[in-house]
Amino acid sequence: MTEKTSPLDNAPEDIKLAVDLIYLLESNEIAPEIALSALAMVKKDLEEKLKNKS
Incomplete structure (x- = not known):
């Protein structure tokens, strides 16, 4: 059996x-x-996490 x-x-x-x-x-x-509003919030949150990591 082959996998696609x-x-x-x-x-x-x-x-x-x-x-x-x-x-x-x-x-x-x-x-x-x-979706764009939610993604902007997610982006801001992830950028803060990256800033705090460094």
Whole structure:
């Protein structure tokens, strides 16, 4: 039995995560403006974590 492979199997981790996030947002029918607002909050939080790490 052969396993099917996807082009994403060899993609960088950030690409895989982006695809997963897009799928999650679209499958839950999240409005783009809500998604962008939430992503801005996530970005700010992650940037703070990076700043505190260094």
